Amino acid sequence: MKEFRYTIKDAVGIHARPAGVLAKEAKKYESKITISRDGKTAEATKLMAVMGLAVKCGQEVCVQVSGADEEQACGAMKKFFEENL
Amino acid sequence: MKRYSGKTVYKGIQMGPVFVLKGKESQVKRVRIEDAQAEIERVEHAVRKAQEQLQRLYDKAVKEVGEASAAIFEVHQMMLEDEDYLEAIHNMIRTEMVNAEYAAAVTGDNFSEMFANMDDEYMKARAADIKDISTRLVNNLTGNEDTDFESKEPMIIVADDLTPSETVQMDKEKILAFVTVHGSANSHTAILARMMNIPALIGVPLDLDAIHTGMYAVVDGFQGEVIFEPDEETRADAKERIEQEQEKLRLLEELKGKENVTLDGRKIQIYANIGSVSDVAYVLENDAGGIGLFRSEFLYLGRDQFPTEEEQFQAYKQVAQMMAGKKVIIRTLDIGADKQVDYFNLGREDNPAMGYRAIRICLTQQDIFRTQLRALFRAAFYGNLSVMYPMIISVEEVKAIAAIVEQVKAELEQDGLPYRIPEQGIMIETPAAVLISDELAKLVDFFSIGTNDLTQYTLAIDRQNEKLDAFYNPHHKAILRMIQMVVENAHKAGKWVGICGELGADRELTEWFVRIGVDELSVAPSMVLKVRKAVREIRISDGSISG
Structure with a gap:
């Protein structure tokens, strides 16, 4: 399993559109990808669950990736967060 | 034949078939089913169909309103792909053996409630999106999918109220008129009607269940009424009046590009009053010579924090550039206790018209004013901007403004930003300003007479109070004398003077305005x-002045 932490910089937090694009991105990989904040966890492929975390600007999330292509998937997720959130 | 009265937000008369835009809540019945798999397939089919509809809406919105506003439909598509949401619907069908419509509606309610209960304004607002996609699914399932307005022939839109997302979806060429049960004069419906030049009535007490798509109706914005299923006589009468209106419009079209000049060669400028950047299209469309009053409040209203200097700068610059060298007079912030904005923390007042508003706020909370001035002066670099200050009553105020302008100028110089100190004028809208207009004229570049407030303050009549209608005379001698006094004092000091209140468009006074030498009318x-x-029909035969 691989993981990284990231502090959200987008002014409205993880809002609908990036969460949707994130879900699409996450579906490309076999690995299970989860996002957690404050003990709550959501699968990255599930848009509404991710939105349900209500991650605001300045809050830190932990992204965990585990599965056959975790190396690749984790790199892609990191890049996605840095570019979009 | 049934008549209903409402409040006209845009005049005009139209006749045609009605399209009833129903509220998105439709009645769903719970039905017990036998074949869960077949029901799940129905859901899948409805989802695919919804995806196609949303793609079409997205493409249309990108073309008409741009990528940023269209993104909402993309988000709806993504929501419809959500595994938890779809699984919840499937699961409900399987375990409770209920129909697809019911499962979709209940699941939609559950998810939307989850968002509505979140402690985050942005997420709370998403509850409506989830309701929206669920309703779309339900409508596709019931075969009731034409809640979106799509029509081959132009129709009259009848609705409870219109939301921006609904209006975006409409083909503007196919709308004859708007009739809504709710909405205010500043609602989206009203703004759209003004832009599109079509009649609109709001506050019409209709029972939407009794009105059906395809019914015929006459919308008469002059009388403020809508007549459903009009009889032959009413139709013939409406037809004639519509033709007359179209003829008038055609004749007006011919005046585009012509000068505002009287038969004996006296000229006057005719500018337009607007309240948002998008109205500029309407200014150009109607061939106005410039913008005589650009209310800057739109930047401050409908939000929860002050607009930044950069935001304001971009908006002002955009307008200046769109007007391509024509004059754009921007009035600084005129917010007060009657136009409440939460983040200003103004508090309630017993007499808001005479309260803490406009320049009084700007001279007290100077940081708000400085930010606006910085943005205005920077934008002035890019076009023919002028700035005017509202609600002036004294020479001291004008001097205080001048001192702030000097400071802002020094700051901009120090920051090395491109800027230009534009022409600056004041609104003459208090009797005090009228009486000292000789002194004020020496301190400013121009005057703009705001007749609405000037009339209210001079006659001591609240125009919102219907009981006072009998006492109200917009042509009161006191008002006309004041206007004349202001014009004379401005001209003595070599300054120009305009009129930007409602009286400016009063054609009973147009000849008089030209005669006393008003330089500009903003309407x-x-x-x-x-x-x-x-103006073009006036011949000034003698020099005597009435009033």
Whole structure:
């Protein structure tokens, strides 16, 4: 399993559109990808669950990736967060 | 034949078939089913169909309103792909053996409630999106999918109220008129009607269940009424009046590009009053010579924090550039206790018209004012901007403003930003300003007479109070004398003077305005050509002044 932490910089937090694009991105990989904040966890492929975390600007999330292509998937997720959130 | 009265937000008359835009809540019945798999397939089919509809809406919105506003439909598509949401619907069908419509509606309610309960304004607002996609699914399932307005022939839109997302979806060429049960004069419906130049009535007490798509109706914005299923006589009468209106419009069209000049060669400028960047299209469409009053409040209203200097700068610059060298007079912030904005923390007042508003706020909370001035002066670099200050009553105020302007100028110089100190004028809208207009004229570049407030303050009549209608005379001698005094004092000091209140568009006074030497009239965009027509019919035979 691989993981990284990231502090959200987008002014409205993880809002609908990036969460949707994130879900699409996450579906490309076999690995299970989860996002957690404050003990709550959501699968990255599930848009509404991710939105349900209500991650605001300045809050830190932990992204965990585990599965056959975790190396690749984790790199892609990191890049996605840095570019979009 | 049934008549209903409402409040006209845009005049005009139209006749045609009605399209009833129903509220998105439709009645769903719970039905027990036998074949869960078949029901799940129905859901899948409805989802695919919804995806196609949303793609079409997205493409249409990108073309008409741009990528940023279209993104909402993309988000809806993504929501419809959500595994938890779809699984919840499937699961409900399987375990409770209920129909697809019911499962979709209940699941939609559950998810939307989850968002509504979140402690985050942005997420709370997403509850409506989830309701929206669920309703779309339900409508596709019931075969009731034409809640979106799509029509081959132009129709009258009848609705409870219109939301921006609904209006975006409409083909503007296919709308004859708007009739809504709710909405205010500043609602989206009203703004759209003004822009599109079509009649609109709001506050019409209709029972939407009794009105059906395809019914015939006459919308008469002049009388403020809508007549459903009109009889032959009413139809014939409406037809004649519509033709007359179209003829008038055609004649006005011919005045585009012509000068505002009287038969004996006296000229006057005719500018337009607007309240948002998008109205500029309407100014150009009606061939106004410039913008005589650009209310800057739109930047401050409908939000929860002050607009930044950069935001304001971009908006002002955009308008200046769109007007391509024509004059754009921007009035600084005129917010007060009657136009409440939460983040200003103004508090309630017993007499808001005479309260803490406009320049009084700007001179007290100077940081708000400085930010606006910085943005205005920077934008002035890019076009023919002028700035005017509202609610002035004294020479001291004008001097205080001048001192702030000097400071802002020094700051901009120090920051090395491109800027220009534009022409600056004041609104003459208090009797005090009228009486000292000789002194004020020496301190400013121009005057703009705001007749609405000036009339209210001079006659001591609240125009919102219907009981006072009998006492109200917009042509009161006191008002006319004041206007004349201001014009004379401005001209003595070599300054120009305009009128930007409602009186500016009053064609009974157009000749008099030209005669006393008013330099500019600023009117609603839709009135520009009408006033031009009036000017072009004037012959000033004698020099005597009435009033």
